[in-house]
Amino acid sequence: MPTDIGTLRSLDLFSEFTEEELKALSPLIHRVRVTEGEILTQRGEPATNFYIVLSGNFMIAFNNERAFTLHRRGDIIGWSTIVTPFRYTGNAVALTQGDALVLRGDEFLRLIQADSVIGDKIMNKINPIIAERVPYFSRDKAPARSSSGR
């Protein structure tokens, strides 16, 4: 079932979309329920789905054991769907049950490539998020940790 336009409009990612653009986007996005411990993305696997968090809590972990958690509505998971080499960079797991919107990677990419205005609007929102997350997976593992000895 397509996502209602009101839900899309309420998300920061689509806040600059016009009514027409939201209507075009709506049939491509579906709501999914996630359960605690459910894995949404696996590092190195082809990036097939792009997720937008509606509720719930998530962790994204990287090869170097670094990780961060997502707790806010509108947080995104799976930006690799629109960035080469189109493979997930991290493992995303649901820490609690929640709801997310899912957009198939190939459809998302097609949409961005087909409409430069939509493409610009989306990339303007996603680029800062990518820039924020790149340090998490581009750095090496942390040096040996100190045990508290308690």
Added chain:
Amino acid sequence: MTGFEAISAHNGWAIAAIGISIVFTGLTLLSIIISQLHKVLEYIEARGKSHGGRASKDDSEIIIVIPKEVRQAARQYRMIVDRIGEPFALPRLLELASRHGLEKPHSTINSLIKKQVILPDGEGYFTWNEKAS
């Protein structure tokens, strides 16, 4: 000699007046003391804090109180964190918690993060909040 005459002869009126004055003065003083008692208690409480306990280190220090429902879990996770050292990797904590058979490790870790018992260090690792008690 009886009645009012006797009272007057033995300074009864003066004694009664003094008695009434004493009682009223006493009651007035008592009410003043009671009305100001909260200030004294606040002072004693503040003094007690500054002389001992964790809160004494810094009056502006925020103590995170671990909610009852995650307190037991916090103790178990704390032991794991002590073993793996800090800062620790969240996936590692999750893995060890699962391996030890702890109940609902994902949502428990999420609760500990949201209650600020576990804090991100901004570098992708996490630390245990020493202010959590």
